Amino acid sequence: MLAYVVRRLGVAVLVALTVSALTFSMIYLSGDPAVALAGEAATQADIESIRQYYGYDRPIIVQYFDWLGRALQGDFGQSHYLRAPVAEVIFERLPTTMLLGALALAFALALSIPLGVLAAIRPNSLIDRAALTLAVVGQAMPSFWFALTLVLWFGITWRLLPITGSDSWANFVMPAIALGYYVTPAVMRLTRAGMLEVLAADYIRTARAKGLRPHTVLFKHALRNAIIPVVALAAVQFGFMLGGSIVIETIFAINGLGYLAWESIQRADLPMMQAIVLVLSLFYIVLTLVADLLNAWLDPRLRTA
Amino acid sequence: MSDQTLDLAAIRATAPTPAAKLRKRAFGHAGFVFGAGVLLVIVAMALLAPWIAPHDPYDQVLDRKLIPPVWFDHAKATWEHPLGTDMLGRDYLSRLLYGARISLLIGFSAMAISLVIGTSLGLAAGYFGGRVDAVCSFIITTRLSMPVVLVAIAVVSLIGSSLTVVVLVLGLLIWDQFAVVTRAATMQMRQRDFVAAAETLGSSRARIIFGEILPNIAPGLIVVATIEMAHAILLEAALSFLGLGVQPPLPSWGLMIAEAKGLMFFEAWLITVPGAALFFLVLAINLLGDGLRDVTAPENRN
Numbered sequence: 176m177l178a179y180v181v182r183r184l185g186v187a188v189l190v191a192l193t194v195s196a197l198t199f200s201m202i203y204l205s206g207d208p209a210v211a212l213a214g215e216a217a218t219q220a221d222i223e224s225i226r227q228y229y230g231y232d233r234p235i236i237v238q239y240f241d242w243l244g245r246a247l248q249g250d251f252g253q254s255h256y257l258r259a260p261v262a263e264v265i266f267e268r269l270p271t272t273m274l275l276g277a278l279a280l281a282f283a284l285a286l287s288i289p290l291g292v293l294a295a296i297r298p299n300s301l302i303d304r305a306a307l308t309l310a311v312v313g314q315a316m317p318s319f320w321f322a323l324t325l326v327l328w329f330g331i332t333w334r335l336l337p338i339t340g341s342d343s344w345a346n347f348v349m350p351a352i353a354l355g356y357y358v359t360p361a362v363m364r365l366t367r368a369g370m371l372e373v374l375a376a377d378y379i380r381t382a383r384a385k386g387l388r389p390h391t392v393l394f395k396h397a398l399r400n401a402i403i404p405v406v407a408l409a410a411v412q413f414g415f416m417l418g419g420s421i422v423i424e425t426i427f428a429i430n431g432l433g434y435l436a437w438e439s440i441q442r443a444d445l446p447m448m449q450a451i452v453l454v455l456s457l458f459y460i461v462l463t464l465v466a467d468l469l470n471a472w473l474d475p476r477l478r479t480a
Numbered sequence: 481m482s483d484q485t486l487d488l489a490a491i492r493a494t495a496p497t498p499a500a501k502l503r504k505r506a507f508g509h510a511g512f513v514f515g516a517g518v519l520l521v522i523v524a525m526a527l528l529a530p531w532i533a534p535h536d537p538y539d540q541v542l543d544r545k546l547i548p549p550v551w552f553d554h555a556k557a558t559w560e561h562p563l564g565t566d567m568l569g570r571d572y573l574s575r576l577l578y579g580a581r582i583s584l585l586i587g588f589s590a591m592a593i594s595l596v597i598g599t600s601l602g603l604a605a606g607y608f609g610g611r612v613d614a615v616c617s618f619i620i621t622t623r624l625s626m627p628v629v630l631v632a633i634a635v636v637s638l639i640g641s642s643l644t645v646v647v648l649v650l651g652l653l654i655w656d657q658f659a660v661v662t663r664a665a666t667m668q669m670r671q672r673d674f675v676a677a678a679e680t681l682g683s684s685r686a687r688i689i690f691g692e693i694l695p696n697i698a699p700g701l702i703v704v705a706t707i708e709m710a711h712a713i714l715l716e717a718a719l720s721f722l723g724l725g726v727q728p729p730l731p732s733w734g735l736m737i738a739e740a741k742g743l744m745f746f747e748a749w750l751i752t753v754p755g756a757a758l759f760f761l762v763l764a765i766n767l768l769g770d771g772l773r774d775v776t777a778p779e780n781r782n
Contacts, residue, residue: 186621193622205638311511311770315763317714319721320737320755327748418627422718436630437722440637448634452627459625 179471187464194456195246199239201452202445207231211443212255251450256442261450265432269454272424272431276416278347279355280409287359288405291366292398295374306367310360318419322353322426339428350427354420358412365408369401403473407466414459505775512771518764526580534560535571537578537731545569549749563753566736567743572750575731576757582732583713583761586647590712591705593651598658599694599701605659606666607689613663620659628653629718636724646725650712661704665697699776706769710762717758733758 202208209226210217217225226232230241245252251261294303329349330338340346373379374397382392417432424433432451439447496504506512525532548554549564549572557564563572605616635649669675670693678688717734719725726732728739733754740750 186618189618190622190625193618194625197622197626201634201638204635205640311763311766315710315759315766317717317721317734317755317758317762319718319734320751320758323737323741323744323751324755327744327751331745415627419629421630421633422722425722433630436633440633440724443637452630452634455627455630456625459627463625 176471180468183464183467183471187460191457191460194460195243195453196239198449198453198456199242200235201449203235208445212445246450246453251453252446254439254444254447256439256444256447261446264435264447265450265454268430268432268435271429272417272420272433275347275350275354275420275424275429275431276413278351279416279420280358280413282351282355283358283362283412284409286356287363288366288402290359291363292370292393294363294367295370295401296393298371303367306363310363313356314360316356318353318357319422319426321356322349322423325349325353326426346427346429350423350429353426354416354423357419358416361412362405362408366401366405369404370397373397373401403470407470410462410466410469411459414455414462417458418455502775506771509771509775511767512775515764515767515769515771518760519768522580522761522764523584525577526584529574529577529581533571533574533577534562535574537570537574538729539570541565541569543569546743546747548747549753552749564749566740566750572753575736576733576754579731579733579736579754579757580761582643582726582730583716583758586643586650586716586726587709587713587765589647590650590654590716591709593648594653594655594708594712595658595701595705597652598655598660598704599662601655601659602662602664603666603689603693605663607670607685607693609667609670616659616663620656620663623653623656628715632715632719633722633724636719641719641724641727643726643730646716646719650715654708654711654715657704657708658701661700662697665700666693669693669696699772702776703769703773706765706772710765710769713758713762713765 205211207222207226209222209229209231212229213222213225230238233241242252249262251265253259254261254264257264290302290306290309294300294306297303326338326349329336336348337343337346338349379392379397382396383389387396420431421433421436423429424431425437428434432455436448436451438444439451544561544565545567546569547556547558547561547565550557550559550562552564561571561573563576565571566575601616601619605613605620632649632653636645639645639649675688675692678692683691716725716732717737720732720734721738723738726735728735736754737751740747740754744751
């Protein structure tokens with residue numbers, strides 16, 4: 176187990192470093208960042224002073240290690256637009272996105288796990304078919320369109336929920352549903368498949384033969400084992416949702432990291448964009464690491480793979 | 481002796497051929513038939529757009545703006561604009577038909593690029609194993625840890641958005657599933673006797689990889705191809721919706737929804753129509769993929 180943990184940690188660190196290099200080189204995609212920052216009316220002297228001010232005149236590799244060294248100390252530089260430290264702004268916005276992600280995940284799990292279990296208890300029944308239809312339909316709906324449709328019904332037609340902002344719990348209901356439903360099909364299918372496999376196992380037959388109540392067999396014996404891969408998937412999906420919340424946050428004007436990313440892109444605020452991409456990637460790397468270690472701890476067969 | 485030969489011939493004559501069995505399974509699969517049918521209709525719409533569109537999709541007639549679709553009981557609704565007109569007086573049906581071209585073009589091209597990248601990585605990792613596998617797996621893990629939507633938006637905004645840029649960026653981002661599936665399938669195929677036989681016969685590596693392994697893992701790749709095409713179509717729509725994908729006045733369905741967003745409280749059908757079109761296209765492709773997987777799965781053959 177220890178060897179596996181060390182190897183897995185090493186891979187995670189290497190991936191994080193590669194991602195940081197890719198994120199850093201992003202600013203050179205548009206050509207010369209100094210020219211981009213200076214704007215159209217800038218003279219050659221303006222560009223030169225900007226280049227020196229931000230250190231773009233140094234070799235790229237020096238710039239990268241300088242940037243990485245500061246980033247490791249929590250210093251992502253100054254926002255070009257907000258004139259504030261990038262790290263400060265990010266940590267101000269991060270909790271909102273985490274809350275949205277957590278609520279979305281809670282919604283997805285609360286819907287998909289019961290449906291998956293019900294579908295597995297009676298395969299090919301009406302419930303199974305309904306759950307499958309829901310999954311197929313859910314996967315085909317563009318999230319931004321679904322979000323706008325929710326706004327139309329719950330915000331405009333029935334006037335049940337506020338449509339923008341992030342001040343009260345009611346603001347988070349629609350965004351959480353719009354962000355979470357996309358994950359439901361995958362979790363539901365995995366729960367269903369896991370339950371079907373476990374329910375066919377010998378120890379379930381033994382438990383039933385002992386005369387245990389169906390209820391006990393289902394929840395204490397079957398679900399407990401079938402839920403393991405679902406937990407790992409949920410961790411990974413949480414990372415996906417943090418990265419994908421940009422669309423939903425923009426629609427509902429939720430003051431989180433996604434909305435900040437969109438604003439920064441509009442303002443060509445490069446240090447902010449770099450930091451957001453890096454922070455969200457790091458979250459994903461840590462979440463998949465936790466998921467893999469959790470899986471390996473619970474299922475020894477994976478440790479040697 | 482002769483009786484037996486006769487029997488065999490009779491059985492061969494009456495037994496359906498494998499191709500006929502496949503057809504029967506395909507047409508008996510409701511999802512496959514529905515998906516293929518809807519996709520065919522949308523492809524036909526896209527190909528025939530210049531001939532069947534009632535108006536020019538870019539033609540602005542300002543005194544005919546915001547005519548509701550014909551199913552609304554409204555004085556302005558007219559069969560001349562069956563799906564109405566948008567805020568610039570452009571015929572919505574014509575824009576929808578031309579928009580199908582953009583969705584299909586971007587979805588297919590981005591999928592094709594990611595197919596080439598992902599399959600190459602997966603084949604190399606699965607066939608050579610060892611260090612090659614370690615490097616390829618590392619590349620796959622790195623790609624997976626970067627948030628697709630965010631990176632796509634950032635890169636497109638830095639390079640400047642156009643149809644080509646959107647296709648390239650999406651193609652370079654969504655190859656992960658191809659790589660993961662190809663790697664696993666290649667590893668399995670590598671153990672099979674026919675690969676060992678080809679090696680014994682002295683076939684070149686290229687011949688084994690592309691002549692023996694690739695054709696055998698192709699059915700699984702077709703399923704991934706449908707998923708990724710649907711994925712690319714949804715991503716393009718999301719990018720265009722955020723204003724960082726296809727640029728106006730091109731009639732991308734995502735862009736149509738973005739343009740109508742400000743008016744959605746008054747004219748909800750403006751977002752319902754292109755949204756429904758996107759939904760049915762993605763649904764059809766997903767159903768086709770699920771259907772292909774069921775129909776071609778070995779365990780369903782009898």
